[in-house]
Amino acid sequence: MPPTLKKSDFHYDLPPELIAQAPLPERSASRLLVVPPAPAAFDDRGVRDLPALLQPGDLLVFNDTRVIPARLFGRKATGGRVEILIERLLGSHEAKAQLGVSKSPRPGTRVVLDAGGEFEVLGREGEFYLLRLLGEEPLEKLLLRAGRLPLPPYIQREAGADDAERYQTVYAKQVGAVAAPTAGLHFDEALLDALRARGVEFGHITLHVGAGTFQPVRAETVEEHRMHSEWLNVGAELVEQVRRTRARGGRVVAVGTTVVRALESAVRDGELQPFAGETRIFIFPGYRIRSIDALITNFHLPESTLLMLVSAFAGRERILAAYRHAVAQRYRFFSYGDAMLLFPGRES
Incomplete structure (x- = not known):
């Protein structure tokens, strides 16, 4: 049996001034921390380096949910x-x-x-x-x-006119989220064009992000936390794209933790299957993520379920070390902050 995980196992110290209160003037100008498996060194890059970091034949999977002024x-x-x-x-x-x-x-x-x-x-x-x-x-x-746009609680200002555009991905389509899938906020048309030119393919799922994503973990023991419910759709076209990508040796790269939740919820008997409906899936260390090969994600709150999810993928110690590096290097955190490119960890 794996050791019991406590909420405090996912704590890190974050200076408040590193919480991004507004987006950068350009979406793709954010920094990107590349986190390969240990013992390889962390790599401080930029989001605009993604075409060089990805390979022809890779599949980027986006969440096309659209935020409503809720x-x-x-x-x-x-x-x-x-x-x-x-x-x-x-x-x-x-x-x-x-x-x-x-x-x-x-x-x-x-x-x-x-x-x-x-x-x-x-x-x-x-x-x-x-x-x-x-x-x-x-x-x-x-x-x-x-309606007014519901900015996350750690952004200590009212939503302005610019937020109506910037707290929305450029590919947002399916109306229903009350929070943005924030990893996607870094992609602008120029970056998407550069990725297409590189030979990277795009696929989409829909997961309507709920306000529950900001709810703190109240249980001291991680396993006792009750996950909020969200609606998702993983379509047959995306399932076929994933199949073709894997068959040719390409990588499936999730853009955001919501994509991971959707894909893992759609796995049946070890295979990705079309699925539409509710999910309460709770992913934390001890759970093996099989549906993706890499993950682009923002930085997440201490002791949050999203920090637990990325720890399940890249390894808890590796993630906490990466966060300490990001704090030391003055990365910008949370929804309007910088991003990470994660690869699977080697922790058991």
Whole structure:
């Protein structure tokens, strides 16, 4: 049996000033820390070096989810203020949401929005509320009209006009995320063109990132943590692209941890299969990731499930050493920060 992992096993010290509060002027100008298997040295590069670091025939897999402006503000019919964070759209007029309220509303409570429109609270599922938008206007249209972009909690400012573009990948297509798949934020059209010219192929999955991605691990023992649920789609076309890539000796390179979650959730009997539905997969050291050969990812919060996932792939000690290097070299951290290129570790 592997030793029991504690949340504290994934702690590292991060100076607050290294948390990126805004994107760089150009998407692909970020730094890239290349982390090969030990004992090879870390390599300080740039995201624009990716065409040289990848090979013709490699397959980059992107998450094409599109972030919705999911924050709304209003008041209960009885007068109390309410902040709404839509977690997931459930058809044209219903949604699952987090509510910032002084007192939990009961089923039947009405919430009147500052920008016009009214919700009815249908009930509660754990930390989420089920809401129904009253009237004819579809919820997606309301969000585009009145919603605000929900920046991560560690970005200590309100979303501005530039965030509407920059907190969205250039290939975003499928509407439904409340947080961006941030590894993809580094790719601009010039970089994509350079990768195509190199002979790198592109594939896409969809995983709608939920607000649960920012939830802290509350259990002291890692195995006791209950993972949040997210919806994904791994299509037959992507499965065939992966098959062809492996057959010709190419590498499958995930752009972001959401891609890893989606692909690992779609593995059945050791083979990648088309799959659409919910996943609660929790990947931490002891789990063997088989669906990818390399991973492009941003830096993740201390003691987070995402740090545990990358540790499962590259090795916990190797990842923590890489993070110490990144802190010493003043890399920028988290959603608007720099990136890493990880390869499988050799830890058991």
